[in-house]
Amino acid sequence: MQYRKLGNSDLEISAITFGAWAAGGWMWGSTDRNDAIEAIKASYDVGVSSIDTAPIYGQGTSEEIVGEAIKGISRDKVQILTKFGMRWDLAKGDFAMHSKNNDGQDIDVYKYAGKESIIYECEQSLKRLGTDYIDLYQIHWPNSTTPIDETFEAVSRLIDQGKVRFAGVCNYNAQQMAEAEKTLNLVSNQIPFSMVNRGIEEETVPYCIDHNKSILAYSPLERGLLTGKITTDYKFQEGDHRAKLPHFQPEFIEKTNQLLDKIKPIAENHNASLGQLVLRWTIERPGITIALAGARNAEQAVQNAKAIDISLSKEELKTIDDLVNAF
Template sequence: MEYRKLGETDLTVSAITFGAWAAGGWMWGGNDTNEAINAMRKAYDQGVTSIDTAPIYGQGKSEEVVGEAIKGLPRDKIQILSKFGLRWDLAKGNFKFKSEDNDGNKIDIYQYAGRESIKQEVEDSLKRLGTDYIDLYQIHWPDTTTPIQETFETVAKLIKEGKVRYAGVCNYDVAQMKEAEKYVKLASNQVPFSMVDRDIEQEIVPYCIANNKSILAYSPLQRGLLTGKMKTGQQFGEGDHRANNPFFTDDSISKTNAFLEKIKPMAEEKGASLAQLVLKWTIERPGITIALAGARNAKQSVQNAAAADLSLTSEEIDFINKELKKY
């Protein structure tokens, strides 16, 4: 496994980080708790020391699963990355969307990052995680109803109190990052990035490189699209958010698979899967510090971890990039 420093902090994270959204079941058609715990523990055995979670993932379920998975492991060898600012139990802030929890109950999701809400959220997260500090605390989505100053002065206070080690953001643009930076030192920005979704390379990547901020790439496998396992006519289970995602139309799947066929021989030559090749390409991109990779079971988590140990030459990377230009 390869380890990288997060921004200008002294926090070192694994280049492949376990993404625990699916572990909460919510929007993924459910998940097996024991399988998820085993997946995280097997990932740790392979050197994946960092886990990214959030309260909204299963309305607390993901954090509880992470808490179970890290029991008995040395806390100072694990990096917990969690979030705040998406509420399903408080109707405040920006309304985001309607959803259902894992039991089928209707819930409304709000983007809210007010002072008292953050204070409550961190206590709830610490309890679910079974720890007394969170290594990286990230706002999940921007909240335009709360001044950025209020949000990040609150996070700065949590850092002083020792409940949080470092501050990060998710889904922030450059202007929002600059504003937040006035009140707390930001370590990172967690944003969507994959071979087929590279919008951040226009502004966010150059800014983060210039200002020593890490980029945590989420959905590097485009939620399974880049594994090569998706076929036209793909059926998703009830509650799976991919069912209506434009990346999973028959046209998109067909186009993506045609590209994957071009790079498949390279993966086979290395004895690797397409997913592993994609993950390795991702963490080799300029400005990308880590790739978040979810796994439903131990086999998947072990395979994801092995991606960091692949070797890609500059010529091989150039070949992939040329094929992507045709995509």
């Protein structure tokens, strides 16, 4: 595994980081708790020392699973990345969505990052994770009802108390990052990026490169689409959010699979799967520090981690880049 420092911090995390959203079940059509725990343990065994989670993933379930999985691992050998600012138990801030919890009950989710809410959320996360500090604490989504300085003053307090080591953001644009920086040093921004979703390259990537902020790319496999395993007649499980997304409609699936067919020979040359090739390409992109990869079971987790073993030549990277640019 390769390990990369976040921003100007001394926090090193694995270039392939375990993304624990699907582990929480919520929006992914349920989860098997034991499989998820085994997936995290198996990825740790092959060098994936960093796990990204959030309270909203399964309304606490994902964080509990992460806490369970890291029991018995020396705490300084694993990096826990979690988030704050999405409440399903408090109707305050910006309304985000109607949803259902893992028991099928209706919930309303709000984006809220008020000071007292962050302090409360941190305590809950620490309990669920079974730890006394979080390595990277990230706001999950921008919240328009709370001044940015209020939000990051709260995070700053948590850092002073030793409950948080470093601060990051998710889904922030360059302007929002610059505003947050006035209050607190940020080390990273976690944003969606994939071969078929490259909007951040316009403004956010250049800002992060210029200001030495790391980018944690989430959904680098475009929620499974870039594995090549999704066909136009794919049947999604009940409760799987992907069924309604534009990227999972037959026309886009077909177009994506044509792109994947063109890069498949490169994967085959390296005895690698398409998913592994896509992950390796992602962390070779300018400004991208880390790729977050989710897994439902131990085998998937190990396969994701092995993406690091691929060594792409300049010619191969250019071939892929050209195909992606033409997409």
